[in-house]
Amino acid sequence: MTASSTRFLGVLLALLAVAFVLPPTVHAAEPAAARKLRIIVFGAHPDDAEFRAGGTGAKWAKLGHEVKLVSVTNGDIGHWNMAGGALAQRRTAESQAAAKRLGVASQVLDIHDGELLPTLENRRLITRTIREWNADIVISHRPWDYHPDHRYVGVLVQDAAYMVTVPYFCPDTPPLKQNPVFLYSSDGFQKPYPFRPDVVIAIDDVFEQKLDAVNELVSQVYEGGANGSAEFVATVPPASDPAARLAWLKQRWEGRQGGEAQRFRETLIKWYGDEQGKTIKFAEAFEICEYGRRPSTEDLKQLFPFFAK
Ligand SMILES: [Zn+2]
Numbered sequence: 001m002t003a004s005s006t007r008f009l010g011v012l013l014a015l016l017a018v019a020f021v022l023p024p025t026v027h028a029a030e031p032a033a034a035r036k037l038r039i040i041v042f043g044a045h046p047d048d049a050e051f052r053a054g055g056t057g058a059k060w061a062k063l064g065h066e067v068k069l070v071s072v073t074n075g076d077i078g079h080w081n082m083a084g085g086a087l088a089q090r091r092t093a094e095s096q097a098a099a100k101r102l103g104v105a106s107q108v109l110d111i112h113d114g115e116l117l118p119t120l121e122n123r124r125l126i127t128r129t130i131r132e133w134n135a136d137i138v139i140s141h142r143p144w145d146y147h148p149d150h151r152y153v154g155v156l157v158q159d160a161a162y163m164v165t166v167p168y169f170c171p172d173t174p175p176l177k178q179n180p181v182f183l184y185s186s187d188g189f190q191k192p193y194p195f196r197p198d199v200v201i202a203i204d205d206v207f208e209q210k211l212d213a214v215n216e217l218v219s220q221v222y223e224g225g226a227n228g229s230a231e232f233v234a235t236v237p238p239a240s241d242p243a244a245r246l247a248w249l250k251q252r253w254e255g256r257q258g259g260e261a262q263r264f265r266e267t268l269i270k271w272y273g274d275e276q277g278k279t280i281k282f283a284e285a286f287e288i289c290e291y292g293r294r295p296s297t298e299d300l301k302q303l304f305p306f307f308a309k
Contacts, residue, residue, distance in 0.1 A: 037065040037303060040133045041185075042126070042140040042157055044116065044149035045078055046071040046095040046108050047220045052185035053139050054102050055203030055210040055257070056284045059306055061103035062206070068105040068133055071095060072126070072153050077113040079219055080228040088113075090219055097216035101209060116148070118155040127160040128173045135164075135180045137303055139286065142184040144192060157182065161291035181303060182292030186260065186285040198288045199300055200264040200271060202280040203257065210257075211250055221249060257282035271307055 039060055043049035049057075049069035057067040075091035077083050082090075092108040099106030109125065116122070130138055138161070143154030161182045167175045186195050203210060214221055222245065224232040237244035261268060261283040269277030288295065301307055 037136045037305075038134050039065060039067045039137040039139070040130060040135045041067070041069050042072055042138070042153050043069070043185075044072055044141060044147060044153045045113060046075040046091040047078075047217045047225075048141070048150070049139075050095065050098045050102070050213055050217065053284060053286075054098070054213050055206050055282070056201045056286075056304075057104045058102040058206040058209050058213075059201065059203065063305060066105070066133075067102075068107060069095070069099055069102075070106075070129060071108045072156070073111045073113040073116050073149055074108050075113050078226050080224060080226060081230075087219070091217075094217045094219060098213040101213035101216060114149060116152045116156075118152045118159065122152075122156050123159045123163070124170050126156045127163050127170050130160055130164050130180065131170070131173045131176055134176065137183065138180045138292065139183045139185055142187060142189070142195065142287070144189050145187055146189070154184070158289065158291055161289060179293040181295045181299070182289035183286040184289055186264075186287070195285070196287045197264040197267040197285040199304055200260075200267040200283050200285040201304060201306060202261075202268065202272060202276075203282045203284055204280060207253075207257065207282045211246070211253055214253060215246055215249055254282070257284070260285055273308075276308070 037060065039057070041049040041053045041057060043052065049071065053069070057069065060067050071091075074088035076085065076088040078091065079087050088108075088110075095106050095108055107129075109129075111122070138157060140157035141150040141154045143151050143158060145151050145154065162179055163169045164176045165179050169175075183199070184195065186197065189195070218239075219225060222233070222236050222239070237248050239245065258281055261280050264283055264285045265277070267285070268280050268283060271277070272280065295303060
């Protein structure tokens with residue numbers, strides 16, 4: 001073959017690769033504000049993504065962006081008096097109901113609760129899941145957390161960061177053209193270093209909606225999940241009195257999300273300005289993971305399009 005025909009063949013192959021190998025929905029060159037954002041939130045269990053990013057997820061969804069909450073395990077030991085397939089089905093249904101309240105998509109992966117490992121197989125699974133969602137933003141636990149499943153979700157998502165762009169890692173699933181922005185959801189752990197709030201989002205406007213979503217996670221919030229007990233259930237208003245139940249839940253979640261707003265007040269003021277920042281009651285917070293794309297402040301304003309212009 002001559003040099004020019006080799007070059008021609010090379011160009012042809014490159015064109016074919018662009019036409020058939022790259023996903024048609026890749027949109028790296030477009031400015032974020034001009035199109036729908038795609039967000040995927042990983043939690044270890046069917047409640048974690050809802051608890052940590054449900055409010056922000058609802059805010060994205062309201063603006064027409066596409067959000068998916070993924071539970072990496074099926075939650076099948078997350079109860080004090082039931083377990084196995086029946087619990088996995090129950091918790092999957094709870095997560096789906098919560099997602100419906102938030103206006104987002106939901107997926108529960110079929111891995112046993114308490115048994116998640118940072119294996120190559122799972123790295124591939126997480127990589128494919130991020131690629132299939134064509135994510136701009138990926139949120140997960142930090143890899144320092146009390147629960148081994150939380151820790152390994154953090155590790156697996158870190159391991160998938162960057163690899164989602166490598167074409168011959170999982171070559172059956174088209175790579176992302178651009179590394180998404182990876183973020184950690186907030187936690188209170190101090191070692192090896194405490195959570196750093198890079199972006200804090202006011203969720204006052206969707207607090208009731210988040211509460212309605214959390215209200216669907218009955219096995220966890222009203223029955224206490226893995227650490228519940230008959231004694232605990234006896235302290236909770238009964239299912240026959242849904243208004244009292246919701247009021248009970250609201251009080252707890254006002255404390256939880258209000259605590260986040262207080263804890264990250266300085267960052268709220270940085271993003272929302274002095275006047276608004278001081279009055280925000282409820283918040284969710286996120287930290288940038290260094291292994292994803294490194295967003296500028298301007299990028300973050302496009303990815304979290306909730307701040308006043
Ligand atoms: Zn969990």
